[in-house]
Amino acid sequence: MSEDILPVPMGSPRAVYVEKIRLARETEAVLKELEGRKDLDAARSQILRALAAFAARDADTIRSGLSVRNAEARIKAMVNAPDYAGSFELIPSEEPVFVGAIPDTQKVVLEALHHRPEILQGMDQLRSSIIRERMQRNELMPQLNLVLEGSLNGLEGESKVGRSYTNQFNQGSPSYGAGLVLSIPLGNDAAKARYLRRQIEVRQQIEQLNTTIETVLLEARLALRELAVAQRDIRAKYAASESAAAELKSLVERKGLEAGLGAGGNDPGGAANNQAPANASEYLERLLDSQERNSVAREEFLRSLVVFNVAFVNLERAKGTLLRAEKIRVDRQQDPRNPQLPLLKLTTEPGPKGGDGKASK
Numbered sequence: 394m395s396e397d398i399l400p401v402p403m404g405s406p407r408a409v410y411v412e413k414i415r416l417a418r419e420t421e422a423v424l425k426e427l428e429g430r431k432d433l434d435a436a437r438s439q440i441l442r443a444l445a446a447f448a449a450r451d452a453d454t455i456r457s458g459l460s461v462r463n464a465e466a467r468i469k470a471m472v473n474a475p476d477y478a479g480s481f482e483l484i485p486s487e488e489p490v491f492v493g494a495i496p497d498t499q500k501v502v503l504e505a506l507h508h509r510p511e512i513l514q515g516m517d518q519l520r521s522s523i524i525r526e527r528m529q530r531n532e533l534m535p536q537l538n539l540v541l542e543g544s545l546n547g548l549e550g551e552s553k554v555g556r557s558y559t560n561q562f563n564q565g566s567p568s569y570g571a572g573l574v575l576s577i578p579l580g581n582d583a584a585k586a587r588y589l590r591r592q593i594e595v596r597q598q599i600e601q602l603n604t605t606i607e608t609v610l611l612e613a614r615l616a617l618r619e620l621a622v623a624q625r626d627i628r629a630k631y632a633a634s635e636s637a638a639a640e641l642k643s644l645v646e647r648k649g650l651e652a653g654l655g656a657g658g659n660d661p662g663g664a665a666n667n668q669a670p671a672n673a674s675e676y677l678e679r680l681l682d683s684q685e686r687n688s689v690a691r692e693e694f695l696r697s698l699v700v701f702n703v704a705f706v707n708l709e710r711a712k713g714t715l716l717r718a719e720k721i722r723v724d725r726q727q728d729p730r731n732p733q734l735p736l737l738k739l740t741t742e743p744g745p746k747g748g749d750g751k752a753s754k
Contacts, residue, residue: 406464407485408695410457416688417454420447423680439677446681489702495621498614501712505613508713512609515602522598526591532584535577542570609711616711620704627701630694637690641683648676 424443427435465483506512578584709718716723720742728736 406457406460408699409692410454410461412688412691412695413450413454413457416684417447417450419684420450420681423447423677423684427677442677443681489698490705491627491698491701495624496617496708498617501613501617501708502610504712504714505609506606509609510713511605512602515598515605519595519598519602522591522595526588526595529584529588529591533578533581533588535575538574538576540570540572540574542572613708613711616704616708620701620708623697623701623704627694627697630690630697634687634690634694637683637687641687644676644680644683648680 420443424440424447427440427443429435431437431440468483706715709715716739722740722742724738724740726736726738728734
């Protein structure tokens with residue numbers, strides 16, 4: 394499958410919009426051809442049928458164009474950047490991923506375990522609870538303290554404070570003391586209760602971490618399965634699109650033989666009586682249906698292509714490596730308006746992103 398399968402700007406609403414325009418133009422070409430032959434062999438019923446099909450498909454184009462504008466408005470609202478406040482068109486600047494190798498399950502699981510922030514946060518919380526549990530356990534143990542004392546012989550009787558203060562420097566001599574204080578708690582129910590509570594907290598953190606790990610691994614495996622299914626789906630939808638296009642091409646090439654235009658078909662007097670020849674009406678119906686099938690098949694391929702690319706992004710998110718895969722670096726700076734607060738700035742690094750796409754512009 395080559396990358397020039399669909400040379401149109403990608404994005405689900407925009408790609409469908411381009412396909413709707415193409416279908417409306419094909420129907421309009423059929424309508425103009427029939428109108429040009431209305432004085433020869435095209436019956437009024439054929440023209441009306443083609444006109445109805447063109448009106449319906451043109452209405453679909455209007456609705457699809459509205460979907461594009463709504464998608465642009467949602468993107469501008471989510472970004473909320475002052476530069477995007479004006480009225481302009483958003484066009485995807487990156488080519489979609491058509492093919493890609495499905496990574497190994499074990500590799501995906503290991504990357505998720507090393508990079509998912511939930512697991513890293515759970516490990517930090519578990520370490521903190523273990524430290525608190527060890528600190529609380531120390532309260533149950535006997536305490537042996539070293540005590541050092543020092544004093545100055547500057548006391549004076551009869552509450553003569555001023556003279557006692559002076560005697561500290563000219564008469565008194567300092568004295569020192571040292572000792573050991575051993576404290577052995579008896580009972581100590583309060584400390585035991587606190588220690589038991591810390592043990593329960595450690596057990597809770599272990600269970601929460603196990604739950605987080607299982608959830609992360611489940612998300613990673615599901616994302617990998619979705620990617621594998623999307624890859625098979627895109628191949629099937631591409632084959633269906635190619636078959637529908639080949640059917641339409643074959644039908645257009647056999648127009649002169651199947652429609653019977655110019656020879657009156659099976660009913661030479663049909664055109665004169667303003668009635669469509671039987672094979673001409675059948676051909677027109679088959680042509681319009683084939684155009685519709687071709688358009689639907691291409692739209693399904695486009696949607697599967699979008700799902701395939703989204704599956705790649707979801708897999709990187711499930712592994713916790715989305716920013717790295719998109720070549721986005723987080724720089725910590727100081728807010729000039731408030732230096733006490735940190736300011737995080739996202740910077741796009743040059744070069745290919747994850748080996749699958751192009752750098753953002």
